[in-house]
Amino acid sequence: MTFDSRIYTIKNIMDTLRNPNVRMVGIYGMAGIGKTMLAKEVARQAMEEKLFDKVVKVTISQTPDVKNIQREIAEHLGLKLDEESISVRAERLSRRLGQEKKILVVLDDVWKKLELHEVGIAFGNDKNGCKILLTSRFEDVVQSEMGADKIFLLGVLYDNEAKDLFGKIVGDSMMNNPEFQPLASDIIKECEGLPIAIETVANALKNRKSPLWENALQELRRSVPTNIKGMHEKVYSSIKLSYNYLESDEAKLMLLFIGLYPEDYYIAFITFFICGIGLELFQGIKGLEEADNKVVTLVESLKTCCFLSDGPLPRTVTMHDVIQDVVISIGSQEKQMFCFRNYDPEVEDSKKLKDATAISLLYSTDDSRLPERLKCPQLKFLLVLCYDLSLWSDRYSQMSNHFFEEIRILEF
Known part of the structure; x- marks a missing residue:
């Protein structure tokens, strides 16, 4: 627009x-x-x-x-x-x-x-x-x-622009419905002219009944403060609302795992497939074609809610950095899932590691190394990724013999 x-x-x-x-x-x-x-x-x-x-x-x-x-x-x-x-x-x-x-x-x-x-x-x-x-x-x-x-x-949208954006997403039938009009006005006001807040809330409420609009308004009014640097509380609460309104726990869990990948990462569908195997999302599914259909369905549901967008290559998607900030925050609070960049075992919170169920170790500097031992007894998911393949071959390809000693229930 x-x-x-x-x-x-x-x-x-x-x-x-x-x-x-x-x-x-x-x-x-x-x-x-x-x-x-x-x-x-x-x-x-x-x-x-x-x-x-x-x-x-x-x-x-x-x-x-x-x-x-x-x-x-x-x-x-x-x-x-x-x-x-x-x-x-x-x-x-x-x-x-x-x-x-x-x-x-x-x-x-x-x-x-x-x-x-x-x-x-x-x-x-x-x-x-x-x-x-x-x-x-x-x-x-x-x-x-x-x-x-x-x-x-770059400031917020004008009031009429915010209304037009919200209305384009939810549709004229809802915007012109007397049951929804006052709720729409209050919800748009709560989004405070922030495009990403308006877009995520509108997509979450599209084709929903009025009680969910009422609940959404109350959740936006109870904006939860966050310590994400440069993040407006309305942006956080709108994305969190959209996450809460995802229709399946499978989609929620898949989203949280994908959030552990690097910022601006082109996520291939095969990544969803691998995560789906680890998350046991393909129970009762026979054959790769059925599993692929499951992955496509999950990805499309996340795209519809604006959590993902099409990537530059076929069968790839990307996640907006602001969306990812909130997704990582939700994962750490609700599921003990953490993303570590250039992980240093001497400075990380030992309690956080002790309780972690999923972590990603993302390395981008020459002086970073994998820890001798990863002390995560509750860990089920581990992602280790190095941005520079030349560093990987020299520094990360060989893990210590003690690396997995305190990881007892790792699934994937």
Whole structure:
């Protein structure tokens, strides 16, 4: 949908990108406000108007992996980086970027200062046609830490825009029904103009009876504070509401397990299939075709509720980073499921590990290693994933003989 509140911001950003004296533009706003979508639209219009010859977009995320960022940018440029040294890779990437006359590099979801020269994002003083567009939840990151020349705050939707978005999802028959109209107005108001909150709530309530709308309104009014950095309480409560309204425990459990995978991960259907085997979701099912139909049904139900969206490849899906933040929070509170990035046994909460039923160990740095012994006696699900396969072969391929000694009931 096209919103007037966004059109004005996009116009100003486009005008700024045309300014030869501006090298870096920043967009900031709370989680779920639509920064990524806005950046995509800016990039699309910029290419349409031929402001740039090429657009390169890469997600930075809360735990940036420099090598992975370098690899993604290099792939867009047709460059293969085989070197292990980050500085050597940065030098090669910088030289390749220097060959571009007009390029826009979009750095999405920046949480803290990223040293651009360490990555290799440098154009030279004469490259006025090459620019950077970055998005972040935090004003100080785009302005002070990254030093953007011009920054834009992305605010909430106007009241009429929020109503139009909600109505488009639930349908005219419900919006025009006197039984639902006052409830719809109050629910939209509780979402406070946050697009992701409106979308998830509307999808959860579509085709539902009025008592569920009444209950949804009360749950939104009892917004649960959360300690997720940059997360508005209404965003959290709306996604939690949508989770509660999932029709099957199977879908809920599958969602919680998929949330343990890395941020912005392309999740293939085979992953759901493997998880389904471990979760014993295929009881009574005969043959792979029936099992595949079960997986497709679960995935489609999660897509319908906006927890997942189609990935870039066939039979893949992705999860929005804000959705994943909430899913991880729900999993840790309700099922003792935890996601550890660059796990360090000396700093992790021993009680958390003792009670954990599922954990993922996600590694992205050169100095990380698997622990000698994983002290998780209640663990049923274990995911170990390294972003860099060269690190995996050198450092993680051989587990200690004592690694599983205190894991007694592991299922998959």
